[in-house]
Amino acid sequence: xxxxxxxxxxxxxxxxxxxxxxxxxxxxxxxxxxxxxxxxxxxxxxxxxxxxxxxxxxxxxxxxxxxxxxxxxxxxxxxxxxxxxxxxxxxxxxxxxxxxxxxxxxxxxxxxxxxxxxxx
Amino acid sequence: xxxxxxxxxxxxxxxxxxxxxxxxxxxxxxxxxxxxxxxxxxxxxxxxxxxxxxxxxxxxxxxxxxxxxxxxxxxxxxxxxxxxxxxxxxxxxxxxxxxxxxxxxxx
Numbered sequence: 390x391x392x393x394x395x396x397x398x399x400x401x402x403x404x405x406x407x408x409x410x411x412x413x414x415x416x417x418x419x420x421x422x423x424x425x426x427x428x429x430x431x432x433x434x435x436x437x438x439x440x441x442x443x444x445x446x447x448x449x450x451x452x453x454x455x456x457x458x459x460x461x462x463x464x465x466x467x468x469x470x471x472x473x474x475x476x477x478x479x480x481x482x483x484x485x486x487x488x489x490x491x492x493x494x495x496x497x498x499x500x501x502x503x504x505x506x507x508x509x
Numbered sequence: 510x511x512x513x514x515x516x517x518x519x520x521x522x523x524x525x526x527x528x529x530x531x532x533x534x535x536x537x538x539x540x541x542x543x544x545x546x547x548x549x550x551x552x553x554x555x556x557x558x559x560x561x562x563x564x565x566x567x568x569x570x571x572x573x574x575x576x577x578x579x580x581x582x583x584x585x586x587x588x589x590x591x592x593x594x595x596x597x598x599x600x601x602x603x604x605x606x607x608x609x610x611x612x613x614x615x616x
Contacts, residue, residue: 436553436596436607451604452510485552493559494600495543499552 391416393486393500401480401507407473411486411500412466419444419464424489426496427460427471429482437482441489442469476507511535511599515608521616526587530611532580532597541601544573544582547610548593556595557582589615 397409411425418425427439440450442460450458454473462469473480484505488498512535522528532542540560545553555564557573560580570585584591592615597608 435609436598438603438605438607441603449603453604487552489600490558493541493543494605495555495558496545496553496598497555497558497564499554502552 391488391498393488393498395484395486395500395503397503397505399504399506401476401505402509403477403507404475407471407476407480407505407507409471409484409486409503409505410468411470412468413488414467416488416498417464418462418467418469422491424491424494425460425462425469426487426489426494428485428487428496428499429480430485430502431479431482439471439473439484441494478507481505481507510604511538511602511606513597513599513606513608515595515597515611517611518609519612519614521614522587523616524587524589528584528587528613530582530595530597530613532575532582532608534578534580534599534601537577538599538601540576541599542573542575542580543598543600544571545596545598546591546593547596553596587613 392414424441426441442448457474459472483502485502486500487496490497542560544557547553561573594610594612
């Protein structure tokens, strides 16, 4: 049973960079059957897909965030990461990492989520 | 981007009721439609993928149907643990998008 666990600072100052890591256990980020994604949810609101990465390092991002987002994968550590630059209060949200089963990208496993607050 | 619209946004129902939630896509997504359940303070949980395929371990009281632009999630007999928020999500094209959610509450 795969497990995903987000980690990173819970508080980030405006204009700085948000950095999170998702550690994967019970499965491998090198598997060709999955994408690895980040999804966020502001308090009381819906879900927003941020982007995905494949084990090869090929990434795709939501155009709404594309210029500020980077997702990377470290197969040696079995983890993948998210960076969002120039954050504002609008980036305050619970951030989830999730596994997407191919070929129909379905988010079948999720981390518990981590709250990131952008505030000075 | 493909817009996903759910209706209703909220719904009050009683234990044992049959409930249907609708999701409409702004363009055809064939059957690239998934449904999730989210309880307060928890991550979403996959219920149905490819419009009608029940995820392993999900009770058979849940079912999904539809294709193209119109989809439904049906719960045949509500149980106490079913009261949650439900989201549809299209996986036809990036950016993957979710509906705004349907909050199912106890009447």
